[in-house]
Amino acid sequence: MKKEEFCSYIKQYQIDFFRFAFSMTKNTQDAEDAVSESILKAYEKLDTLRFKSKFKSWFFQILRNECLKIIKQKNKQGLTNDGIVPEQVVPDDKMECDEDLSLYLLNIKEEYREVLILYYYEEFSVSEISKILKIPNGTVKSRLSRGRSKIKNLLKLNGRCSYENG
Numbered sequence: 001m002k003k004e005e006f007c008s009y010i011k012q013y014q015i016d017f018f019r020f021a022f023s024m025t026k027n028t029q030d031a032e033d034a035v036s037e038s039i040l041k042a043y044e045k046l047d048t049l050r051f052k053s054k055f056k057s058w059f060f061q062i063l064r065n066e067c068l069k070i071i072k073q074k075n076k077q078g079l080t081n082d083g084i085v086p087e088q089v090v091p092d093d094k095m096e097c098d099e100d101l102s103l104y105l106l107n108i109k110e111e112y113r114e115v116l117i118l119y120y121y122e123e124f125s126v127s128e129i130s131k132i133l134k135i136p137n138g139t140v141k142s143r144l145s146r147g148r149s150k151i152k153n154l155l156k157l158n159g160r161c162s163y164e165n166g
Contacts (some may be wrong), residue, residue, distance in 0.1 A: 006046060015058065017035045017063055020064075020114070023117050024068070024110060035063065042058075042059050061131075105151070108147060112147030133148075
């Protein structure tokens with residue numbers, strides 16, 4: 001893959017990458033740092049990408065690892081959000097999803113949040129998510145189900161919707 005093609009892919013998916021990083025780190029600056037570091041690492045490891053068609057899922061693996069590294073460093077330093085979500089989560093131009101839904105996603109466990117984002121926003125299949133997160137397909141399916149349920153309950157609690165059919 002040539003430099004220009006790499007840049008084209010990064011530009012094409014930059015919003016997706018940021019959204020995922022933000023969902024994990026819960027912080028705009030950390031999300032931007034994770035994406036930037038991931039771009040550098042991906043460029044350095046470009047020779048490990050076997051198929052161009054797998055670029056997005058390959059990059060998400062790198063990005064997830066970088067996010068986990070940032071979270072681990074913050075936890076060591078005692079700099080956690082303690083579940084507090086800022087009022088203005090992300091500037092409108094960086095998130096395409098409904099702001100309320102973004103807040104609800106940030107208030108569920110990371111294991112559910114990352115699967116929901118990869119499935120619904122990034123449109124990865126269950127098997128692709130399984131490879132990105134290095135977990136079995138069944139685990140992905142159960143986390144999707146539980147995550148949906150948790151979001152639905154949060155929406156109901158806040159009077160945002162009335163679901164009758166699952």
